Amino acid sequence: MRRARVAYGGAIHEAYPAGAGLRLADGRTVAERDVIWLCPFEPGTIVALGLNYADHAKELSFAAQEEPLVFLKGPGAVIGHRGQTRRPADATYMHYECELAVVIGTTARNVSRNDAMGVIAGYTVANDYAIRDYLENYYRPNLRVKNRDTCTVLGPWLVDAHDVPDPANLTLRTYVNGTKTQEGNTRDLVFDVAYLIEYLTGFMTLAAGDVILSGTPEGVCDVKPGDEVVTEIEGVGRLVNTIVGDDVFDRR
Amino acid sequence: MDLVVDNALVRVRGSLPRDVACDPHALAGLELEPPVAGTIYGALLNFKDALAALGGAVTQPPYKAPPRAPVLYLKPRNTHSAHGAPIAVPRGIEALAMGGTLGVVIGRMACRVPERDALSFVAGYTVANDVSVPHDNYYRPSIRYKCLDGSCPLGPWVIARRHVANPDDLTLRVSVDGVERQRANTRDLVRPVAKLLADVTEFMTLRPGDVLLVGVAANAPLARAGQRVSVSVDGVGTLDNSLVAQ
Numbered sequence: 041m042r043r044a045r046v047a048y049g050g051a052i053h054e055a056y057p058a059g060a061g062l063r064l065a066d067g068r069t070v071a072e073r074d075v076i077w078l079c080p081f082e083p084g085t086i087v088a089l090g091l092n093y094a095d096h097a098k099e100l101s102f103a104a105q106e107e108p109l110v111f112l113k114g115p116g117a118v119i120g121h122r123g124q125t126r127r128p129a130d131a132t133y134m135h136y137e138c139e140l141a142v143v144i145g146t147t148a149r150n151v152s153r154n155d156a157m158g159v160i161a162g163y164t165v166a167n168d169y170a171i172r173d174y175l176e177n178y179y180r181p182n183l184r185v186k187n188r189d190t191c192t193v194l195g196p197w198l199v200d201a202h203d204v205p206d207p208a209n210l211t212l213r214t215y216v217n218g219t220k221t222q223e224g225n226t227r228d229l230v231f232d233v234a235y236l237i238e239y240l241t242g243f244m245t246l247a248a249g250d251v252i253l254s255g256t257p258e259g260v261c262d263v264k265p266g267d268e269v270v271t272e273i274e275g276v277g278r279l280v281n282t283i284v285g286d287d288v289f290d291r292r
Numbered sequence: 293m294d295l296v297v298d299n300a301l302v303r304v305r306g307s308l309p310r311d312v313a314c315d316p317h318a319l320a321g322l323e324l325e326p327p328v329a330g331t332i333y334g335a336l337l338n339f340k341d342a343l344a345a346l347g348g349a350v351t352q353p354p355y356k357a358p359p360r361a362p363v364l365y366l367k368p369r370n371t372h373s374a375h376g377a378p379i380a381v382p383r384g385i386e387a388l389a390m391g392g393t394l395g396v397v398i399g400r401m402a403c404r405v406p407e408r409d410a411l412s413f414v415a416g417y418t419v420a421n422d423v424s425v426p427h428d429n430y431y432r433p434s435i436r437y438k439c440l441d442g443s444c445p446l447g448p449w450v451i452a453r454r455h456v457a458n459p460d461d462l463t464l465r466v467s468v469d470g471v472e473r474q475r476a477n478t479r480d481l482v483r484p485v486a487k488l489l490a491d492v493t494e495f496m497t498l499r500p501g502d503v504l505l506v507g508v509a510a511n512a513p514l515a516r517a518g519q520r521v522s523v524s525v526d527g528v529g530t531l532d533n534s535l536v537a538q
Contacts, residue, residue, distance in 0.1 A: 085368035087435075111433040112366040114331045116497045149441075176363070177355045179336060179433040183364040188495045189403070243382070244439045245370045 042197035042277075045120075046075035057197070077121035080164055080198035081143055084249035086113040087240060088139075088168060090181055092230050092255025108231045108239055111179070113168075113187045113253075121195035124284045125169055126188075127265055129291070133172040134263055136281075137256035138214045138271035140207065140226055141166040141194060142233050144250040148241045156237035159246070160201045165279040166253045167193040167214075167271040193271075193281045194251075204275055207233055212256075215270040216263060224257020301416070301450040303327050303374075319448055324374040326446045327418055328397055330501030332372065333492070334422055336363040336430060338482045338507030345510045346430075354431040362483060362491050365433060367422065367444040367505070375448035375531050379423055380538040381517040382440060388535065390515050391422030391508035392466035392523035394459065394478055396485055397450050398504070403497040410486035413498075416450040417459060419531040420505050421466075421523045426514065445533045446503070456527055459506075460484040467522045468515045476509035 044055045046062065048070055055062040061071045090109035119125070127134050145161025169191040174184040204210070207226060214222035226232075231239070236252055263269055265285035272278040286292070303325040337343045337359060343350075350358040373379070381388055399415030422444060425437035456462070459478060466474040478484075483491060485506060492504065515521050517537035524530040 085366075085370065109432060110435045112368055112435065112439070114333065114366060114496065114502075116331070116499060174361065176359055176361065177357070178359050178363040178430050179365055180431060181433075182361070183333075183366075184361045184495055187364070189497050240435075243436050244368070245441050247370070 041203065042199045043080060044195065044197055045078040045080050047078060048075045052078065077123070077195055079118050079120050079194040080196065082249055083115050083118055083194070083251055084247055086115065086118070086192070086251055086253065088113055088186065088253040089231070089236065089255035093224055093228050093257040094230055095224070095228065095258040108236060110240070111181060111186060113192055116189060117187050117192040119190050119193055121193075122280050123190065123193060124282050124288065125190045125193065126289055127263070127283050127285060128171065129286045131171045131173050135170055135172070135260035136214055136263060136269045136271060137168045137170065137260060138212045138222055138273070139166040139168055139253045139256050140210060140212065140273055140276070142252040142254060143198060144246045144252070145201070145248050147248070148237065148246040151237055151241045153234040153238040156234040157201070159237060160233075161248065162198045162200045163204050163207060163276050164194055164198050165271055165273050165277045167269065167279055167281055168253050168256070169193075193279060195277065195279055197277045199276050210276065211274045213272045214259065215272070216261070216267055221261050222257065222259030224259070226254070228257065229254060301327050302448065319375070324376055324448055326372045326374050327448070327450045328446065328501050328503055330398070330499060330503060332367040332395075332444055332446075332503045332505065334365050334367060334393070334505035335483070335488060335507045336365060338362065338488065339476060339509040340480050340482055341510035342508060343482060362488060363430070364492065365438060368439055370441050371439055371444035373442040373445040373533075375445065375533070377442060377445060377533060378536040379445065379521070379533050380440070380442055381535050382538050385425055387426070387514035387516045389424045389426045389512040390466050390468070390521050390523070391424055391512050392464050392474065393420050393422055393505045393508050394462060394464065394525050394528065395420040395446055396459070396489070396504045396506060398498045398500055398502045399453070400500055401497065402489065402493045405490055405493045407486045407490040410489035411453065411459070413489065414453045415500070416452045417456050417525070417528045418446050418450045418503070419523050419525045419529045420503070421445045421521065421531055421533060422505055422508055424512075445531055447531055448529055451528050462528065463526045464509070465524045466513050468513055469519050473513035474509060474511065478506060480509070481506055
């Protein structure tokens with residue numbers, strides 16, 4: 041089963057795919073352009089991985105690490121499917137990151153990798169933007185790069201874990217204005233999903249609604265206002281986002 | 293349940309046996325919750341002495357240059373804890389660093405707030421203990437060191453903003469087993485509270501109930517299992533916790 045959270049008719053609804061449209065929990069069927077898509081779950085702690093695909097680490101001139109590079113993000117950065125992401129006027133290099141997002145379904149502490157897949161509620165697509173101009177070498181990647189309003193896109197669907205039979209073999213692709221710019225497969229994760237759950241729950245309790253953004257493969261490139269960025273994971277979803285400039289936010 | 297008591301917000305688990313006033317004796321026997329439920333962000337190296345302790349290293353690898361923007365981190369919800377709650381010391385860790393600090397509690401949606409108006413977005417102030425596994429390398433985010441369960445006690449209450457004349461002149465004290473081990477004053481912040489709020493909300497909106505920890509001074513005291521720690525901020529409150537072996 042896959043479900044979305046959408047705003048429609050003045051309220052927030054759970055919604056399910058119905059042909060080309062959506063069926064709301066209250067029985068109404070609506071067109072997908074007539075709703076505002078929200079993150080498909082209410083995000084708790086957002087854990088993100090850096091340099092978790094060997095090819096992307098190489099692309100950024102980093103040697104592979106012995107321990108996962110983990111950072112956290114706040115819920116204020118999150119937007120849903122078909123949202124707008126702001127590119128600041130002074131940025132010279134802002135890139136998308138297509139990532140498999142793993143949503144936790146239960147309280148999890150000291151979970152072994154053998155049991156790890158059992159604590160997953162489901163999966164969604166993440167597009168976790170970074171603005172490299174703001175990188176500094178303190179708690180890098182710092183929040184000014186990775187925790188910006190509108191810069192963490194999640195959706196469209198939360199897909200139940202049992203509907204994703206092999207999360208370790210999913211193709212990820214990004215298209216900018218229809219041209220494919222990024223392609224990878226979750227089989228190339230440096231630290232796989234089960235390991236990440238074992239690692240994290242070894243020192244912190246994860247809870248339902250917490251989410252792990254598992255990292256991005258090579259193929260990132262600069263995006264500009266007006267660009268449509270589609271991040272897609274087979275069997276999970278196709279997440280659409282548009283880059284906008286400072287003018288939209290009344291910034292000069 | 294939430295209680296607005298005189299000039300402060302207290303959150304208590306279960307029912308309330310008697311009236312509570314803002315003095316520590318009235319809290320005896322009550323099981324408190326953290327007085328806030330939003331996202332907790334902290335500012336690293338925002339005390340001048342903490343930044344100075346890095347010395348010339350800030351121009352050397354891996355840092356290469358002094359920080360320009362505020363260096364921020366999150367204390368995620370598994371760390372949120374209350375006055376009186378135990379702080380668990382994980383096996384294999386000898387001592388934890390007690391990061392006594394002031395928590396600025398946001399009162400209304402704070403996006404791109406100008407420095408001159410920034411304090412008007414503050415609901416009030418609380419006391420926090422940003423507990424960490426001691427570490428002296430700040431190149432990578434230290435999730436393993438900063439996000440242990442229960443490692444961010446807050447409280448006992450939120451004091452309304454109007455009762456704190458100047459958040460940039462508050463004495464902070466950290467005591468272990470009743471002995472004062474650190475004293476600092478928020479006049480020594482690299483970014484005073486209003487400037488910090490302005491610089492942070494330039495790129496990330498803070499919501500009502502979110503908390504911004506203003507920073508930890510150099511040489512945070514260490515404490516071990518079996519010890520009691522108190523963090524006090526003059527005019528705001530005293531936060532007491534005990535460390536227990538996990």
